[in-house]
Amino acid sequence: MTRLKNDRFLRALLRQPVDRTPLWIMRQAGRYLPEYRATRAKAGSFMDLCTNPERACEVTLQPLERFDLDAAILFSDILTVPDAMGLGLYFAEGEGPKFKRPVRNARDVDQLQSPDPENELRYVMDAVRTIRRELDGRVPLIGFTGSPWTLATYMVEGSGSKEFSLSKTMMYDEPALMHRLLSKVTDSVTQYVNAQISAGAQAIMIFDTWGGVLSPRCYQEFSLNYMKQVVDNLNREHEGEKIPIILFTKNGGQWLESIADSGCDGVGLDWTTDLSQARARIGDRVALQGNMDPNVLYASHQTIRDEVARVLASYGDGEGHIFNLGHGIHQHIDPDKVSTFVEAVHELSQPYHSK
Amino acid sequence: MTRLKNDRFLRALLRQPVDRTPLWIMRQAGRYLPEYRATRAKAGSFMDLCTNPERACEVTLQPLERFDLDAAILFSDILTVPDAMGLGLYFAEGEGPKFKRPVRNARDVDQLQSPDPENELRYVMDAVRTIRRELDGRVPLIGFTGSPWTLATYMVEGSGSKEFSLSKTMMYDEPALMHRLLSKVTDSVTQYVNAQISAGAQAIMIFDTWGGVLSPRCYQEFSLNYMKQVVDNLNREHEGEKIPIILFTKNGGQWLESIADSGCDGVGLDWTTDLSQARARIGDRVALQGNMDPNVLYASHQTIRDEVARVLASYGDGEGHIFNLGHGIHQHIDPDKVSTFVEAVHELSQPYHSK
Numbered sequence: 001m002t003r004l005k006n007d008r009f010l011r012a013l014l015r016q017p018v019d020r021t022p023l024w025i026m027r028q029a030g031r032y033l034p035e036y037r038a039t040r041a042k043a044g045s046f047m048d049l050c051t052n053p054e055r056a057c058e059v060t061l062q063p064l065e066r067f068d069l070d071a072a073i074l075f076s077d078i079l080t081v082p083d084a085m086g087l088g089l090y091f092a093e094g095e096g097p098k099f100k101r102p103v104r105n106a107r108d109v110d111q112l113q114s115p116d117p118e119n120e121l122r123y124v125m126d127a128v129r130t131i132r133r134e135l136d137g138r139v140p141l142i143g144f145t146g147s148p149w150t151l152a153t154y155m156v157e158g159s160g161s162k163e164f165s166l167s168k169t170m171m172y173d174e175p176a177l178m179h180r181l182l183s184k185v186t187d188s189v190t191q192y193v194n195a196q197i198s199a200g201a202q203a204i205m206i207f208d209t210w211g212g213v214l215s216p217r218c219y220q221e222f223s224l225n226y227m228k229q230v231v232d233n234l235n236r237e238h239e240g241e242k243i244p245i246i247l248f249t250k251n252g253g254q255w256l257e258s259i260a261d262s263g264c265d266g267v268g269l270d271w272t273t274d275l276s277q278a279r280a281r282i283g284d285r286v287a288l289q290g291n292m293d294p295n296v297l298y299a300s301h302q303t304i305r306d307e308v309a310r311v312l313a314s315y316g317d318g319e320g321h322i323f324n325l326g327h328g329i330h331q332h333i334d335p336d337k338v339s340t341f342v343e344a345v346h347e348l349s350q351p352y353h354s355k
Numbered sequence: 356m357t358r359l360k361n362d363r364f365l366r367a368l369l370r371q372p373v374d375r376t377p378l379w380i381m382r383q384a385g386r387y388l389p390e391y392r393a394t395r396a397k398a399g400s401f402m403d404l405c406t407n408p409e410r411a412c413e414v415t416l417q418p419l420e421r422f423d424l425d426a427a428i429l430f431s432d433i434l435t436v437p438d439a440m441g442l443g444l445y446f447a448e449g450e451g452p453k454f455k456r457p458v459r460n461a462r463d464v465d466q467l468q469s470p471d472p473e474n475e476l477r478y479v480m481d482a483v484r485t486i487r488r489e490l491d492g493r494v495p496l497i498g499f500t501g502s503p504w505t506l507a508t509y510m511v512e513g514s515g516s517k518e519f520s521l522s523k524t525m526m527y528d529e530p531a532l533m534h535r536l537l538s539k540v541t542d543s544v545t546q547y548v549n550a551q552i553s554a555g556a557q558a559i560m561i562f563d564t565w566g567g568v569l570s571p572r573c574y575q576e577f578s579l580n581y582m583k584q585v586v587d588n589l590n591r592e593h594e595g596e597k598i599p600i601i602l603f604t605k606n607g608g609q610w611l612e613s614i615a616d617s618g619c620d621g622v623g624l625d626w627t628t629d630l631s632q633a634r635a636r637i638g639d640r641v642a643l644q645g646n647m648d649p650n651v652l653y654a655s656h657q658t659i660r661d662e663v664a665r666v667l668a669s670y671g672d673g674e675g676h677i678f679n680l681g682h683g684i685h686q687h688i689d690p691d692k693v694s695t696f697v698e699a700v701h702e703l704s705q706p707y708h709s710k
Contacts, residue, residue, distance in 0.1 A: 163685055168650035172658045215648055216629040217665075253609045254627060272609060274571045293570055295523035303527045310572075330518055 004202075006139045009071040013203060013244040013266045013287045015320040021312065021349035022070035023342060024142070027328030028063040029075045033335060035062050046091055050076050053126035060131050064139065066335065067342045071139050071203070072131065074196070076124055078146030078207060081188050082155045084115035095159075102158030104166070109181045114188055117195030124192075125199040132200035143201025145193050147208035147249075148185040148230070149223035155181070164213055171222055178222065186226045190233045197235050197243050205246040205268070206230060212251025223249070224258060231263045246289055250327065253278075260286045271326030275314040288315065289322040297325075297333045301340045308344040317352050359557075361494045364426040368558060368599040368621045368642045370675040376667065376704035377425035378697060379497070382683030383418040384430045388690060390417045401446055405431050408481035415486050419494065421690065422697045425677075426494050426558070427486065429551070431479055433501030433562060436543050437510045439470035450514075457513030459521070464536045469543055472550030479547075480554040487555035498556025500548050502563035502604075503540040503585070504578035510536070519568055526577055533577065541581045545588045552593050560601040560623070561585060567606025578604070579613060586618045601644055605682065608633075615641045626681035630669040643670065644677040652680075652688045656695045663699040672707050 004010070008022035030036055039059050043049040050056060060075040079097050083089035088100030103109060115121055131141055146154075154160065156167040171178045193204055211223035227247055236243050247259055248268025259267050260282035269278055269290035278288055296307045308323075315321040323345045329338070359365070363377035385391055394414050398404040405411060415430040434452050438444035443455030458464060470476055486496055501509075509515065511522040526533045548559055566578035582602055591598050602614055603623025614622050615637035624633055624645035633643055651662045663678075670676040678700045684693070 163650065165650055165653050165685065165687070168648070169653040172651055172654035172662070212627065215626045216632075218648075219627075251606060251627065254629075271570045272567065272574075272606065274609075277571075293523070293573075295518065295520055296527055298520050298524040299527040307527070330520065332520070 004137050004140060006070055009322060010140050010203060010242075010244065012319060012322050013246070013289075014242065015287050017319055017353065019350065019353055020346055021315075021321050021323045021352065023323040023345045024069050024071040024073065025063070025329050025338070026073075026325055028067075028069065028073065029059045030329060031331035032329055032333045032338070033062055033066070035065075046077070047089065050080065050127075051123045053123060053130045056123075056127040057130040057134050060127075060141075061134060064135075067338060068346065069139065069342065071142050072135055073142040073205070074124070074128060074131065074144060074201065076127065076144070078144070078151065078209075079154060080121060080124055081115070081145065081185070081192055082151055084113070084120040085155075085184075085188055086111065086113045087155060097154065098159045099155065102166075103152075103155045103181060106177055106180075109177060109184065112181075112184050114184070115192075117192045121192060121195070125195055128196055128199035128201055140202035141200060142203045142205055143193060143196035144205040144207060145189050145230070147206050147211060147223060148182045148189055148226035149214075150208055150210045151185050151189070152178070152181055153210050155185070164210070171218065175221075182222065182226050186229050190230050193230065194233075194235050197238050201243070202238075202241065203244045203246065204234065205248060206264075208247065208249040208252065211249040216255065219249075219252075219255060220258065224255070224262060228262045244287075246287075248289070256282050266322065268324070269326060275311060275321075276316060279315060279320075283320060287320040287322060289324050291324070291326040294325045294327050294330055294333075297329065297337045297341060301337065304337060304340050305344045305348070308341065309348050312345075312349050312352060315352070319353075321352075323349070359492050359495060361425055364677060365495050365558060365597075365599065367674060367677050368601065368644075369597065370642050372674055372708065374705065374708055375701055376670075376676050376678045376707065378678040378700045379424050379426040379428065380418070380684050380693070381428075381680055383422075383424065383428065384414045385684060386686035387684055387688045387693070388417055388421070390420075401432070402444065405435065405482075406478045408478060408485045411478075411482040412485040412489050415482075415496075416489060419490075422693060423701065424494065424697065426497050427490055428497040428560070429479070429483060429486065429499060429556065431482065431499070433499070433506065433564075434509060435476060435479055436470070436500065436540070436547050437506055439468070439475040440510075440539075440543055441466065441468045442510060452509065453514045454510065458507075458510045458536060461532055461535075464532060464539065467536075467539050469539070470547075472547045476547060476550070480550055483551055483554035483556055495557035496555060497558045497560055498548060498551035499560040499562060500544050500585070502561050502566060502578060503537045503544055503581035504569075505563055505565045506540050506544070507533070507536050508565045510540070519565070526573065530576075537577065537581050541584050545585050548585065549588075549590050552590050552598050556598070557593075557596065558599045558601065559589065560603060561619075563602065563604040563607065566604040571610065574604075574607075574610060575613065579610070579617060583617045599642075601642075603644070611637050621677065623679070624681060630666060630676075631671060634670060634675075638675060642675040642677060644679050646679070646681040649680045649682050649685055649688075652684065652692045652696060656692065659692060659695050660699045660703070663696065664703050667700075667704050667707060670707070674708070676707075678704070 153167040244265035246266035247264040253273035266287040271293040508522040599620035601621035602619040608628035621642040626648040
């Protein structure tokens with residue numbers, strides 16, 4: 001494979017020296033970009049975009065054409081795995097993702113398939129290979145998965161949820177069944193991510209979108225526990241290069257120490273956690289990724305610069321910081337604001353790496 | 356006024372000895388009760404229920420008829436104050452609360468009215484007086500308000516929100532204007548709550564539903580700061596009785612120390628915070644209220660008992676704990692499950708107060 005021309009992101013993730021703080025943006029290939037909306041309109045549905053490797057590659061690269069970002073992230077969806085396990089993913093107009101066959105009982109758990117990533121999920125691996133070829137070493141490619149708990153909530157609810165009543169009732173009332181479900185999901189996720197690594201993903205991010213809706217005890221037992229198993233079983237090296245892993249639990253600020261103990265290389269932070277305090281708590285062990293409030297991008301160009309300066313100052317001097325938002329970029333953000341954001345990070349971060 | 360027959364809640368809030376852990380339930384008068392739904396159907400709209408003191412009293416007392424709870428809470432809505440400030444509250448069918456005249460600029464802030472609680476909000480004070488009379492000293496009555504920041508988000512957005520783009524843009528881009536808005540809301544809220552105290556509210560809870568969507572710096576500056584001002588200016592004694600104050604920031608688990616420093620008597624906790632750790636952090640200064648996951652009430656009777664036992668054990672021996680859910684009870688909960696919950700707290704908490 002081609003040698004990387006820009007390895008800032010990977011170096012920062014391994015807490016090695018860089019010339020400026022690397023930056024990428026969660027959901028950087030998304031609806032706020034007119035060129036994304038155009039490709040999406042051509043593709044038809046959101047899933048048509050995910051399942052067509054050429055189109056997935058096209059939208060993955062779009063933000064890199066506009067902005068000088070330090071990483072690409074595979075364009076896909078966290079629900080590809082449950083879909084391949086047999087649940088029948090579909091998107092009802094204006095309603096978000098749904099499953100035709102949600103998991104409600106022991107029989108449903110038993111019937112779950114264990115997808116072969118190069119078969120049922122081959123479209124994802126083809127997208128990874130296509131993107132790597134088209135990137136041609138410009139920046140590293142991040143692969144990703146949803147956390148087992150996060151995927152399980154969708155699988156049990158059959159859709160997105162606000163209260164998680166079905167998934168939490170299974171967890172509280174039938175913990176052994178929930179553990180069986182989570183074990184199966186963990187196996188499939190692990191194979192899926194290892195296949196992404198084989199196909200060319202150079203770092204991995206685990207999105208634990210819904211771990212933060214759990215009590216501390218349940219978080220440990222039903223979410224972090226399974227993310228640890230994924231981390232333990234990933235191929236951490238490929239073709240002589242380290243494959244670092246970032247773990248991100250939204251609303252997980254109270255549990256940073258145990259997240260850092262999972263064996264991951266980096267911890268994603270939302271904006272409710274103070275970056276300097278997070279660094280004091282776990283910065284000796286892991287890199288930190290984040291954590292500007294995505295709403296700052298609605299504000300003026302000057303405010304965006306000021307907030308970038310604040311986040312950088314909060315982390316302070318030295319290595320181990322990857323700049324990002326604390327959550328995915330919103331769809332109504334003006335791309336010009338994103339330019340200001342990217343330029344501010346480039347310009348203002350250099351003094352923190354002057355050595 | 357009649358002497359209180361059951362003062363467990365007030366005693367626990369002041370960290371005085373009690374025979375068992377007192378319990379009330381956030382949103383205890385609500386849609387999960389068939390008798391509530393019946394009264395609501397008679398009343399017409401939700402606001403008709405709030406603005407009619409007899410009806411508001413009726414639904415306030417309904418959960419006390421069914422369950423042996425240790426406090427009543429005024430049936431009302433946090434948006435009564437913005438409504439009385441001139442925003443024109445209405446409820447669009449199936450859409451939640453909205454304002455006809457949201458606050459978007461300096462002119463809107465200047466035009467805000469400063470409501471006289473015994474005039475524009477007299478219906479609330481009449482409800483407090485009616486409820487106190489009908490309670491006849493059975494249990495104390497809790498009055499409440501939304502936090503200034505929480506109210507300001509609704510006032511600027513004009514409705515509920517998921518992203519808070521308008522309110523946060525005002526906060527980031529025009530902090531001086533947001534501070535003027537928050538000052539005005541704080542003044543109105545303070546007068547409103549003091550009027551509730553004069554009318555007979557025996558404790559006050561401040562609901563900071565949306566403080567937890569802020570960064571740590573913004574939380575201090577735009578939410579906690581104004582809650583402190585409210586706390587500082589409340590009448591903490593009425594007719595020789597102390598009026599304790601509980602402050603509850605949902606998702607505020609990272610900021611408990613500064614919340615406890617606000618001058619409040621009790622801190623409400625959602626279920627993402629470990630109660631024993633919270634007690635170690637701030638239990639020397641304040642009582643703690645919470646914090647069972649409301650989803651536990653979907654589980655079996657046995658699971659409910661087990662989780663109650665767990666929460667009690669987590670707080671441990673001694674005074675200063677008020678049992679509650681970590682958030683409002685959900686509308687689809689079976690009232691029989693609530694009976695199990697209440698009985699479990701009564702029965703299982705006694706050993707923790709055996710001295």
